[in-house]
Amino acid sequence: MILKFINREGELKALEELYIQNRAHLILIYGRRRIGKTELIKQFIKDKPSFYFLARKQPIELELNRLIQNFNRKFNVFIEAHSLEEFFEKVKDFGRLVFVIDEFPYWVEEDKSIPSVFQYIWDEILKDSQIMLILLGSSISTMESLMSYKNPLYGRRTAQLKLSPIGFFHLKEVFPRYSWDELVKVYGCIDGIPAYFQHFDNSLSVEENIERNFYNKVSILYEDAERLLKDELREPIDYLNILKAINEGKTKLTEIANETKIAITNLPKYLKTLETLDLVYKEFPITQRERRKFGVYRVKDFYYRFWLRFVYPYKDDIEIGAISFEDFREDFNKYLGEVFEIVARQFLIKLNIESKLPFKFTKIGRWWDKEKEIDLVIINSITHEAGFFEVKWKELSYKDAIKILKELKEKRKSIKINTKAEHYGLIAKHADRKEELREKGYLVFDLSDFTSPQQPQP
Secondary structure (H helix, E strand, O other): OOOOOOOOHHHHHHHHHHHOOOOOEEEEEEOOOOOOHHHHHHHHHOOOOEEEEEOOOOOHHHHHHHHHHHHHHHHOOOOOOOOHHHHHHHHHHHOOEEEEEEOOHHHHHHOOOHHHHHHHHHHHHHOOOOEEEEEEEOOHHHHHHOOOOOOOOOOOOOEEEEOOOOOHHHHHHHOOOOOHHHHHHHHHHHOOOHHHHOOOOOOOOHHHHHHHHHOOOOOHHHHHHHHHHHHHOOOHHHHHHHHHHHHOOOOOHHHHHHHHOOOOOOHHHHHHHHHHOOOEEEEOOOOOOOOOOOOEEEEOOHHHHHHHHHOHHHHHHHHOOOOOHHHHHHHHHHHHHHHHHHHHHHHHHHHHHOOOOOOOOOEEEEEEEOOEEEEEEEEEOOOOEEEEEEEEEEEEOHHHHHHHHHHHHHHHOOOOOOOOEEEEEEEEEEEOOHHHHHHOOOEEEEHHHOOOOOOOOO
């Protein structure tokens, strides 16, 4: 399956606007592995004078030799240099040139003086040139450290770009044959990670793709979750156990410590690393101003959530062919409920951008307190309007919907928030007599609205 490059128009436009300024730039681009950084850059430089170099984990002296050889070969020139500084002294004379170093953190890890070297290269050599120097990295912690106050490169960058996964609604561009129902399933397995799209063939059913990719020991998706941790971390098993505990509902420090047998005093360090890698995040109730109490940890992307729930605990069985996806069909459908909550959030954000809600919201999130929870709350902090939504991965009858909305209004009474106007609604897989519910003033949506949602009446 050949996939087109999609949904990076905003990032490409930003890079193009920097390029046409025709002056020197130092740009940092980073994001977790498989997110599409290299593909973005290749699209950007394809019609421009450019040089792309993929760094390796080896001594800088060897890297310098390789860098010079590749540059000479690309431009059919003969440059000699004994240092990076000397090399860039000669590169600056090439006029307008996009110079890309991919996996720049490898150099930083190999030689701690590299940020200082590039401080000199930028300040004394490239700053007044026409070179557009782009440093790419998958190690988010290393790349973000380059922007910290104590780093020699602090204040030198002219732009930075952190790439995120593709949003749910852009999956329709990638897998046009799949229905929205099927795309929720796809999203629940591979999230919006561009590198994983090529492993799903939409001429096959979603279930066939899952079987082929997650229950086959030679498949990339079967082992990539572990591979990423082993590449990034010194203690991958501890981190894997933490991820598994969080994914199983152990979302607080004491619960995670009890489950993993890692000292609670050491856990914040591990969790901070996982947050930096974009694998977990800490969530707070939307109405909580002081973010100290009630926060819970959650696994961030659905590739890991799916793998941790349906693959990792059963690897021994999968290895000998004793288990398949068919064994998890029922549990998978339950799991899609949490996937659909995130999809519903993106749907409301989409409606907000398109002005298809009764008011513009400035905040969106979950709310919970002890035994009560509301799936999505939207708030306009200026006008003090709010909306409260339940999300159901079910086919709801009219009676079911009315009951859910009534319970939602009751739960809302527990939220300490002052509003001037309120709206109630639900987002479901399917909702019967949707128009009647809307006539009663409710904001009701289902999968059929994902293509062309009706604008609710104010």
